[in-house]
Amino acid sequence: MDMEIQELKAAVVDANKELPKQNLVKYSWGNVGAIDREKGLIVIKPVGMPYDELTVENVSVTDLEGNILEGPFNPSVDLPIHAVLFKAFPKIQAIVHTHSTYATMWAQAGRDIPCYGTTHADYFYKCIPCTRQMCDEEINGDFEIETGNVIVERFKELDPMAVPGVLVASHGVFTWGTDVWDAVHKSVVLEEIAKMALGTTLLNPQIQEVPASLMEKHYARKHGPNAYFDHDDHGRGMVEHQ
Ligand SMILES: [Zn+2]
Numbered sequence: 389m390d391m392e393i394q395e396l397k398a399a400v401v402d403a404n405k406e407l408p409k410q411n412l413v414k415y416s417w418g419n420v421g422a423i424d425r426e427k428g429l430i431v432i433k434p435v436g437m438p439y440d441e442l443t444v445e446n447v448s449v450t451d452l453e454g455n456i457l458e459g460p461f462n463p464s465v466d467l468p469i470h471a472v473l474f475k476a477f478p479k480i481q482a483i484v485h486t487h488s489t490y491a492t493m494w495a496q497a498g499r500d501i502p503c504y505g506t507t508h509a510d511y512f513y514k515c516i517p518c519t520r521q522m523c524d525e526e527i528n529g530d531f532e533i534e535t536g537n538v539i540v541e542r543f544k545e546l547d548p549m550a551v552p553g554v555l556v557a558s559h560g561v562f563t564w565g566t567d568v569w570d571a572v573h574k575s576v577v578l579e580e581i582a583k584m585a586l587g588t589t590l591l592n593p594q595i596q597e598v599p600a601s602l603m604e605k606h607y608a609r610k611h612g613p614n615a616y617f618d619h620d621d622h623g624r625g626m627v628e629h630q
Pocket residue numbers: 485486487559560
């Protein structure tokens with residue numbers, strides 16, 4: 389394997405280890421996967437692997453059909469979900485899946501997270517969407533592929549680069565980005581937004597979304613043609629990375 393894949397493997401290992409550090413996972417409930425689009429390869433955490441045992445030697449490398457190319461263990465059972473999303477969203481390079489507590493509360497409640505403030509508006513354009521419940525045929529069929537499909541269905545009219553994450557009903561959360569650190573960053577931010585939104589609705593059950601003008605303003609100052617507020621102003625909040 390060449391240097392680029394070695395680098396991608398090292399990044400995926402480090403990004404997976406960041407999940408428990410950021411308190412996004414218990415045990416091995418979560419994974420980071422990344423794609424090399426030129427080579428058609430996915431690098432992902434092996435199934436059930438404790439984060440501190442993960443290394444560049446044991447991380448899984450597969451093709452987009454899920455065939456194992458490298459690594460002594462089976463890849464995460466969520467690999468087919470990652471593969472569906474990588475195929476459907478051509479600009480994303482990395483995906484994070486967790487059952488982080490506050491985001492999962494919204495997912496279990498089957499609720500989109502409304503935009504209640506500028507923290508949210510800075511990162512997600514309008515609500516953070518929740519998928520529909522899966523039907524029995526989907527659950528009993530190719531469950532992971534169908535999970536990917538309901539996410540893609542939810543994004544039929546959404547731009548995955550403007551809305552870099554999704555709640556999967558009754559399950560958990562996926563975020564994505566332009567590299568593993570961007571995807572992890574979105575997971576940390578989404579969890580904080582979910583926590584703030586829960587508190588907001590408890591303190592004021594009648595609260596409405598922020599005005600559209602404020603939503604547009606905050607999103608546009610970090611994204612789009614006239615962006616003047618660089619993402620990194622908020623810091624990546626991650627371990628140092630090269
Ligand atoms: Zn899960």
